[in-house]
Amino acid sequence: MTGTTGCPGNQRSLSKALGGAALVVLLSAGLAACSYETPSPQPVAAKVSTQTQAATAPAETGRGSALGPVVSDSFGNADYYTTLPGDTPAIVAGSFRISEAKLAEFNGLQPGAPLTPGTKLRLIPAPGPITGAKGTAVVDANGIPTSYVVEPDDTLGGITYRFGLTEEQLAEANKVPYAYEKGNTYFIRTGKHLQLQKNLVDSRSGTGTSVNNSFGQAIFYTTVDGDSLDSLGYKFRCTTDQLLQYNPSLTTDRPIPAGTKVRLMPGELKIDGAQGSFTADTEGIPLTYTTAPGDTERQIEARFKAPDLEWANRPLTGTDRVWYDFSDLPSGELAPGQTISLALNKPIHKGPS
CATH class of the missing domain: 3.10.350.10 (LysM domain)
Structure with a gap:
């Protein structure tokens, strides 16, 4: 199944997760560099950092903005809002960047109907299947969706829309670089368990x-x-x-x-399609690799997080993209016994063999 692009309803996000798209390859052995997607294990319900806070007006001041309590997910996306006196559908919808029609749809309201103070409004679609996301979700005590099982005909766009996430946030929750289809690698697959939230981590983490x-x-x-x-x-x-x-x-x-x-890469750990030996510098950064029978470009790139071997192995003459030889070009299988470069700053350039 191919994923569609995210839906406009996701513009309500109060904060965006940091981007980090790295190359993804699904390895037949289930081993890849950290930036390569592999099937997720059966998850448990995620521990969600649910925040209740006053909404921040995007631009307007005074009662042009919704100032009541907000329940947010672990990414800071506002999933629920509790109304105050003076709130109107236009104020709430505008504050969270959704349409009044969507606000009414999510909450079973008549379009234009007044809002009763103290009403907890959904800012994401109501529970249950929708087109592109017909599977079963787990929610926590605050109503925040935490995990989901993919059904046939589900799409990336349907899933992110139903749960109020961006594609990047869905990828981060599942610890993969991206969630869309790339190179015949599909993240959205029938029966797959998806995490929809991040677990809490220490604020000191990640500074090494x-x-x-x-x-x-x-x-x-x-x-x-x-x-x-x-x-x-x-x-x-x-x-x-x-x-x-x-x-x-x-x-x-x-x-x-x-x-x-x-x-953060297989490195010393040999994987299917990358069984050869390699050299590295004093910091452990791979420099060269000697191909073994059955090795492929894709798997060598995965083992060493080297997403473009081509630029490290350009031919000196001719129009071929690389100088090294293939035993099976359609599959990308390299001839064994060749020493190729794994480093852009130390390329190996040769004439055609």
Whole structure:
């Protein structure tokens, strides 16, 4: 299934999650760099940071703005609003950037009907299936959707609209770089359990030092107090399973000590389609790779978070995009025994063989 673009109703978001689109590849062995999407395990209901606060007017002042209590999800999206005296559908709809018609639809109101003070209004669609999102959702005690099971014919646009999320927020909640289809890799798949919220993380987390490769991809991170598998997963878009596979010393039942150097790519861990050996510099940044039988460009890129081998291996002459040889060009399978570059700043350029 291909996802559609997000719906206008998502403009009510009070805050946007940080962008971080990195290259995604679904590996047949279930192993990939943290920026590559793999199936999520069966989730438990997420712990949601639900905030009740006064709404902030987008531009207007005085009673042109809705100033009552707001219940927000873990991303700061306003999901519910409780009316005050003087509130009107126009004021509420304008404050949260939805149409009056949508506000009426979400709450079963007659268009233009006055609002009773103390009424808790939904700012996202009412519970239950809609076109593009017909599956079952779990909600917490505050009515915030926390997880969802994908049904046939669901779409990315339908899911994000139903739960008031952006595509980026959905990706972050599931610790993947993006949620749309790319390169025949589909995030939205029938039966898949999606997380709709982030778990709480320590405010000190995520401030450690990263080591990036020449493609700008973070491949190592040194932890600080407060870092956890969740905080690393959200920041670097690594699932918990991936982090545990790349770092055997980490466990789910113990905190991560400050100063721990965490690997964010398979690296030493061989994966299907990337079974060869490699060299690295003193910081552990991969430099060269020697191909093994069955290796493919896509899997080598995934193993080392090197999203464009082409630019590190340009031919000196001719019109071919790379100098190295393929044993099966349609599948991207490389001939074994070739030493290729994994670093843009240390390319290997050769003439055609």
